[in-house]
Amino acid sequence: MTRLLAIETSCDETAAAVVADGRHILSNVVSTQIAIHAPYGGVVPELASRHHLENICPVIEEAMSGAGVEYRDLDGVAVTQGPGLVGSLLVGLEAAKAIAWVHGKPLIPVHHIAGHIEAPFLAHAEVPLPAVALIVSGGHTSLFEVAERGRYELLARTRDDAAGEAFDKVAKLLGLGYPGGPVIDRLSEGANDRAHEFAIAKPKDGSGDFSFSGIKTAVLYHVRRVGLEPAASPDAASPAIRDLVASFQRAVVAALVRRMREVALARRPKTLLLSGGVAANRVLRREAARAAEELGLALFMPPIALSTDNAAMIGAAGYVNMEKGLRGSLDLDANPHLPLG
Numbered sequence: 649m650t651r652l653l654a655i656e657t658s659c660d661e662t663a664a665a666v667v668a669d670g671r672h673i674l675s676n677v678v679s680t681q682i683a684i685h686a687p688y689g690g691v692v693p694e695l696a697s698r699h700h701l702e703n704i705c706p707v708i709e710e711a712m713s714g715a716g717v718e719y720r721d722l723d724g725v726a727v728t729q730g731p732g733l734v735g736s737l738l739v740g741l742e743a744a745k746a747i748a749w750v751h752g753k754p755l756i757p758v759h760h761i762a763g764h765i766e767a768p769f770l771a772h773a774e775v776p777l778p779a780v781a782l783i784v785s786g787g788h789t790s791l792f793e794v795a796e797r798g799r800y801e802l803l804a805r806t807r808d809d810a811a812g813e814a815f816d817k818v819a820k821l822l823g824l825g826y827p828g829g830p831v832i833d834r835l836s837e838g839a840n841d842r843a844h845e846f847a848i849a850k851p852k853d854g855s856g857d858f859s860f861s862g863i864k865t866a867v868l869y870h871v872r873r874v875g876l877e878p879a880a881s882p883d884a885a886s887p888a889i890r891d892l893v894a895s896f897q898r899a900v901v902a903a904l905v906r907r908m909r910e911v912a913l914a915r916r917p918k919t920l921l922l923s924g925g926v927a928a929n930r931v932l933r934r935e936a937a938r939a940a941e942e943l944g945l946a947l948f949m950p951p952i953a954l955s956t957d958n959a960a961m962i963g964a965a966g967y968v969n970m971e972k973g974l975r976g977s978l979d980l981d982a983n984p985h986l987p988l989g
């Protein structure tokens with residue numbers, strides 16, 4: 649059995665996990681900073697790195713004791729090298745290097761998105777491949793073909809905002825707080841999602857990429873035109889705000905699922921994968937399931953705790969990297985723009 653300690657600090661979650669053979673979660677600890685960043689309507693990088701520094705040792709210790717393993721039992725230390733906020737990444741990376749050095753264990757660098765792609769393999773024993781994976785989070789919105797574990801081809805990405813970023817910005821504009829996705833998801837339930845028609849245009853270059861900055865601007869113009877007042881709190885959101893966010897959500901989900909369907913029809917995979925923070929969205933999960941059924945494909949979505957940022961997914965991807973012989977040296981640097989592959 650290969651046991652990896654995995655560490656993830658790319659954004660605003662301080663996370664550590666112990667994962668066996670890239671599949672079995674022995675522990676999975678996430679310390680979220682949502683309450684710290686909420687008053688600012690988004691992640692403040694300086695605050696994020698400071699809180700990672702405070703939390704990293706207790707989070708790692710909790711993951712180790714929760715798994716019931718000693719450092720000497722580990723076969724390696726996997727860590728997110730990028731992409732993400734550089735000050736945040738560095739905290740996890742330096743902790744991982746220190747543990748690897750002190751205990752003489754291999755250091756295994758992991759790409760954050762590879763973690764999201766590998767997350768479904770933690771929850772499902774048999775995932776037939778090839779798969780088409782939609783990874784949709786606050787920082788990324790991409791479609792990949794997964795030929796085998798660890799081998800990914802980028803098929804589409806966002807040209808501007810990530811889908812989660814659009815949720816967060818629209819929520820901020822309407823006084824709904826941070827993060828925006830969960831609150832928009834909740835307020836949309838029972839609201840009229842056909843109150844407004846927001847079209848998400850396909851890029852004119854025929855690339856099939858995503859673009860979500862246009863819909864964010866369309867919501868902003870609508871708010872200005874009708875003089876819609878932001879809510880004092882999510883629970884005080886007016887019916888007009890609830891109809892607006894429900895219509896926005898419907899348009900974003902439709903754009904995501906439409907492109908996933910097109911790519912699936914072109915690539916003919918055996919499986920669809922859906923992961924990343926926005927994969928927690930109930931309408932997206934429902935529409936993706938509907939599309940999968942129509943296409944006759946299996947759809948694998950990790951449970952929500954493994955869809956949003958966590959370290960178990962880094963342990964899964966770290967195992968794949970380890971099997972490929974990938975090792976990081978002790979002068980490995982964080983890379984906020986790390987390319988995948």
Ligand code: KG4
Nearest residue numbers: 785786787812827829833925926929956957
């Ligand atoms: O994967 P994640 O935890 O962190 C990144 O790597 O970005 O994703 C966070 C994003 C945020 O933008 C948040 O608003 C969005 O995921 N999100 C949701 C939902 N839950 C979280 N978006 C839509 N609906 C949700 N239920």
Ligand code: ZN
Nearest residue numbers: 764785956957
């Ligand atoms: Zn993420």
